[in-house]
Amino acid sequence: MQGPPYAPELFAQSQAEKERIAGERMAQNRRMAEEGRAERTREERAALRPTVGAWVAQSPVLIPKEEGWWIHVPFECRVVIRGKAEDRRLAEPDLRVGTFDLNAASTVGAAWQGKRCIGIKTIRDARENEKREKALRTVAKKQRKSGRAVKGERSNRSLWNYIRNLDDSLAWQIASAIVTWAVALGLEVLVFEHLRPYRPRRGLSWSRRTNRKRSYWLRGKVVKRVRYLALIHGILVVERNPAWTSRACPKCHRLAERFSPGGTGYPSRLACGHYGWTGDANVAAALNLKPKWDRTFRYPTKEEVQVAAEPRRAGNGGAASGANDRTADAPGAQSPCGGAGKTDTAA
Ligand SMILES: [Zn+2]
Structure with a gap:
């Protein structure tokens, strides 16, 4: 039988906690019998609950896998949450907050105490992004050689497995890096951008398009895992437009x-x-999420949007062309600016 290296310690912790609860229950039962009570008091019920921060093992589950059987043991841990994020924002002006901008090749975080920015952190994953795109190119190449895909039959199984595992471990890595940094700086609320459904950009190859789609999905996965990991430390996660x-x-x-x-x-x-x-546009995006959290973000007026679109209309297209597949952007940044003759209307 094999298990992770941290398992013995977790089980020992869980065992100690279970013994404490069993001992407490016996003592309470004895006391209740002596006093002739049938019901436990509130304090007594609270004493039977697991201690905050202690991991307690639940019923194991047996799972059949290709290479044998796995036993999964869920662990439960009680966490203290100090009120809702919005209530705390209004009540505590010096609340430590982190704002994050997730991108295909990097994640930028900004830490705040009140109005002061107390730190910037960049987590890069460009190499993993390249690895995924390379694997997807191989999938495309092999598919071209073998002709049309057969319905109901999986092709390139090991490659897809590789890509899935890559995404899975990457999502955990980014999420854990974010939460480790948040804990080190004492952040109590993490703000992420609310992700809208992915809209692909036209004219990309299948592998490139699929890679962008997957890296966009990955951001949702990262936020989900940050929620989970952060909650263990009592840190809340909110999303903003x-x-x-x-x-x-x-x-x-x-x-x-x-x-x-x-x-x-x-x-x-x-x-x-x-x-x-x-400065870096990703850093700016992370910094700009702070006024979104404070609900003081100043949206550009219609005139400003028009003026901003002017130079692009004049054919100076370099500035906006790459920003198009940031689906999280404003509609003005969405329209592809192609040849010189095309007008780029910021809808
Ligand atoms: Zn300025």
């Missing part, structure tokens, strides 16, 4: 221009024409 967060200047909150440092390729930088703020 991300509209305009990757286009607004984090200093003056007016619309800024996205550009790529080399002049071509993905516009990863953001420059503000009003205040002169220049």
Whole structure:
């Protein structure tokens, strides 16, 4: 029989807690018999519940797998939550909050205490993203060679397994990195962008499109796992509408221009024409989620949106073209800006 290295300690902890509860129950029963009571008091019932932070094993489940049988043992742990996120936001102005921007190749987090930013953290996963795209290219190549897929029959099984496992472990890795950082900085609420359904960009190859789709799914998976891991530490997770967060200047909150440092390729930088703020667009998106959390985010006016669309209409397309497949963006950033003759209407 094999098990994870941390299992003996967990089971020992669980056993000690179960023995404490059993001892407490016996003592209570004796006392109740002496006093002639049939019902437990509130304090007595509370004493029978597991201690906060202690892991208690539940009924094991036997699972048949290809290579044998697995025993899964669920563990339960009591966690103290100090009120709802929204109530705490209003009651505690100095609440430590983290705002996060999830991307295909990196995750940026910003930590806040009140209005002050106390830290920025970047978690990169570009290499895993490349690995996935490479595996998907192999799938496409093999599929082309073998012709049309047979209905009801799985093809490239081991490759798909590899991709699934890659995504699964990556989601855990990112989530755990986020929560470890949040615990280290004493954050109590984590704010993520609310993810909308994925809308693919036209004109991409199957493998590239599928890779983007999967990396977008991955973000949902990461948030789900962050919720779970954070709750163990009593940290809450909330979502906010991300509209305009990757286009607004984090200093003056007016619309800024996205550009790529080399002049071509993905516009990863953001420059503000009003205040002169220049920086990474992903960092700006994480910073901009803070006013969303505070509900003080200033949305651009119709005129500002029109003005921001002007230079692109004039054919200076480099700035916006790469931002198109950020589905979380505002409608203005969605429209593909193609050749010189095309108009790019910010709907
Ligand atoms: Zn600005």
